[in-house]
Amino acid sequence: MTVARRRRRSRALERGFAALCFTAAILPVLLLVLLLADVVVDALPRLRWDFLTSFPSRHAERAGIVAGAVGSLALVGLTAAFALPVGLGAAIYLEEYGRRGRIASIVEVNIANLAGVPSIVYGLLGLELFVRALGLGRSLLAGALTLALLVLPIVILASREALRAVPTSLREAALALGATQWQVTRRVVLPLAIPGVLTGSILAVSRALGEAAPLLVLGALAYVDFLPDGPASPFTALPIQIFSWTNRPQPGFEANAAAGIVVLLATLLCLNGLAIVLRHRLERRRSGR
Template identity: 70%
Template sequence: MSTPDPARTRPPSRLAEQLVRALCLTAVILPVLLLVGLIVDVTGQASERLSWDFITSFPSRHPDEAGILPGIVGSFWLIAMTGTVALPVGVGAAIYLEEYGGRGRLANLIEVNLANLAGVPSIIYGLLGLELFVRALGMGRSLAAGALAMALLVLPIVIMSSREALRTVPRTLREAGMALGATRWQVIRQVVLPMAMPGILTGAILAIARAIGEAAPLIILGAITYVGFLPDGPGSPFTVLPIQIFNWVSRPQPGFVVDAAAGIVVLLVTLLVLSGAAIYLRHRFERLREG
């Protein structure tokens, strides 16, 4: 019987462990420092333009008078309409696939295709929305067409994140509920959904946050780069923050670069507010569930 090699059974040295820890820490710190540097640089450029007048004014051909109000209002219209379409459909599809669909080949095929759709470039959804909503359904270049295209974009993300949240609920809770005489839907509505709600809301809000940062699909759908009015309904022309920023960046005047930096700060604050809302709602539902 051969004796074990001491070199193979020797525990890893403290030096190797510290080296791995240092490499992992560096991998975390470098992106954070890069992000902080970019934010500081953009904020420094935007400081001379960030004001209440900038937020409440309309775009102008003069950089010192330009504002971003139509982009803010259009973005919130887009968020509201996209969420109204994508969240019920996405959560409903996730409930069906996870609670009723089983684990067969069809379910596996759907799961693989959802993952593939989540990785499709956003411009493809813009082309699909242009052909389907703008031309085939005759919606024109309107908020409704843009919101439906964005709903298609975030739908795979909402479905997958909702399914993951539903999977975190122990199977024993479902079995206990049905053992007490509850129907499957009663168990889902009264047990599964309350337990999974923090994860569902977090995934949904982060998916909507992705939609608000997209510009390419909306440019294809015909969102306007220069808007002197506010959208008043789903059929109205519109612009959003990323497109307004893109318009300013493409201008040759140096003053519009400062306007674009201020617009980037407004967009970052909007995204941070959405992310903060996701964290707050998650913790609140977790406390309600535990209490």
């Protein structure tokens, strides 16, 4: 009798604890949803077509986000052009060539640590190295190079994961047939790994889209009434624009910041969607061959 009661009580306690844990997991997500809903409501009055096509203005209701949006797209495109080839190259070296070597293990620890360095530190590096030492000024190019250094560790980690997913037996078979290391990499490993590499890399580069701190340190402008006309052009970016609106005391700008956030989050969602679609298509093409 007492044993049964004790067992029943411990079962109830157990269920209660599991429910507590579940609530703890779900509560922060619910809070995020609430906050996002609040932002969307704030943004509604400004979410019109002319918000997307207008330059910033001193009048909140006339201000738009076109300079930031174009700046961000250019920035992210350039960042990807720098970070993806180098990141994939490093990942290939670490996975296919230097495995278990001393250099490889030092590089590996270093990359893991770089991935944890605060983004603002990369901003300081970019300010000294690109803006001042290399004389690039506060340009789109300097911003993209800085963001490329920032996402490089993440691109490398994602690419390595994709390369590691290719079965070792395929490599061994190709090597046994007399293929050289590069032939194995180029003809066997890369075709199988590319969908994973691309997906991971797009996700890594999309992190560059939301970064504001390093660009602020580099000296990205908040008020830009022209579109960038080349890599040497001064620029602004979506997060910078949102930041400058958030800091203005007049209430109209709060709605602008909220609308900017909606645009930023929608772009991020599109990029993530693109990554998923790309992976599906590449995987289908491969299996169809």
